[in-house]
Amino acid sequence: AQKVTQAQTEISVVEKEDVTLDCVYETRDTTYYLFWYKQPPSGELVFLIRRNSFDEQNEISGRYSWNFQKSTSSFNFTITASQVVDSAVYFCAAGDSNYQLIWGAGTKLIIKP
Amino acid sequence: EAGVAQSPRYKIIEKRQSVAFWCNPISGHATLYWYQQILGQGPKLLIQFQNNGVVDDSQLPKDRFSAERLKGVDSTLKIQPAKLEDSAVYLCASSSTPPSTDTQYFGPGTRLTVL
Numbered sequence: 191a192q193k194v195t196q197a198q199t200e201i202s203v204v205e206k207e208d209v210t211l212d213c214v215y216e217t218r219d220t221t222y223y224l225f226w227y228k229q230p231p232s233g234e235l236v237f238l239i240r241r242n243s244f245d246e247q248n249e250i251s252g253r254y255s256w257n258f259q260k261s262t263s264s265f266n267f268t269i270t271a272s273q274v275v276d277s278a279v280y281f282c283a284a285g286d287s288n289y290q291l292i293w294g295a296g297t298k299l300i301i302k303p
Numbered sequence: 304e305a306g307v308a309q310s311p312r313y314k315i316i317e318k319r320q321s322v323a324f325w326c327n328p329i330s331g332h333a334t335l336y337w338y339q340q341i342l343g344q345g346p347k348l349l350i351q352f353q354n355n356g357v358v359d360d361s362q363l364p365k366d367r368f369s370a371e372r373l374k375g376v377d378s379t380l381k382i383q384p385a386k387l388e389d390s391a392v393y394l395c396a397s398s399s400t401p402p403s404t405d406t407q408y409f410g411p412g413t414r415l416t417v418l
Contacts, residue, residue: 225406233392235346235409281345290359291407293345 192216194284196294203272204302210268211297213282217263219243223285224258224265229296230278238280241265269299277301305330307410309395315416321383324413327376328397334358336407337370337380338394346394352378382415390417 193216203209215224226238239249241258249256253273257266269276282294308327316322328335333354338346349368350360355375363370367386372378382389392414396407 227409232411233414234411235394235396237406237408240406283345291348293347295345296343 192218192286192292194282194292194294196280196282196297198297199295200298200300202300202302205274206271208268208270209272209299209301210266211280211282211299213265213267213294215263215265215282215284215292217284217286219286221286225283225285225291226256226265226267227281227283228278229281235281238267272299272301274301274303307395307397307408309393309410309413311413312411313414313416315418316385317418318387319384321381322385322415323379323381324393324395324415326378326380326395326410328378328395329408332397332399332408333375334398334405335372335378336396336398337378338396340392340394340412342391349380385415385417387417390415 195214198212201209222243224241228236228238239256246258246260248258253270255268277300279296279298281296283291285291307329310325314322335352337349339349340346349363350370351358352372355372368382370378370380392412394409394412396409398405398407
């Protein structure tokens with residue numbers, strides 16, 4: 191992947207609202223891999239999900255869901271019924287055949303009680 | 304399964320001093336990465352090891368940074384001498400294969416402050 195764009199620098203919502211984090215990637219490769227990581231205030235990057243380019247099935251895991259759209263080169267992440275503990279910086283990243291993992295700039299999510 | 308271990312968690316030094324960070328990857332993971340993350344930015348890859356060999360160190364400032372993974376397990380990253388702009392979080396990650404085909408798992412990071 192040559193570039194990953196997370197246009198939302200910061201999002202603030204009230205607890206229990208749904209929130210979607212956007213990610214747009216650019217790549218010339220036909221096979222690539224997309225990731226979402228969460229970085230809470232403690233600083234550790236926590237792996238959330240990986241999606242392969244050849245698997246376009248979207249996924250739901252509890253309150254988290256991911257929408258992979260090849261046609262728009264997007265890999266968006268939605269939190270349903272947000273909680274204060276979801277407050278963190280969320281990073282989208284993409285890996286390609288050059289074995290480089292390209293990171294977005296991150297979206298800071300603030301969940302207010 | 305134990306995660307990626309890093310130490311120390313925090314380090315404060317003065318400019319021109321030396322500092323070293325240690326990382327122990329997840330057991331069995333052949334690939335180890337060191338990243339630098341400056342506040343408000345995404346991680347930047349400094350160096351990638353496959354077992355004890357360097358795969359990519361194109362973004363490592365080699366005049367002051369060095370890293371080794373002698374036995375193909377744990378690794379150390381050193382900065383000598385440190386500059387103010389080296390203040391950042393240094394993250395270590397590991398994966399069983401190169402990043403495009405497998406997931407990287409991260410340690411808690413070392414927060415370095417250079418005064």
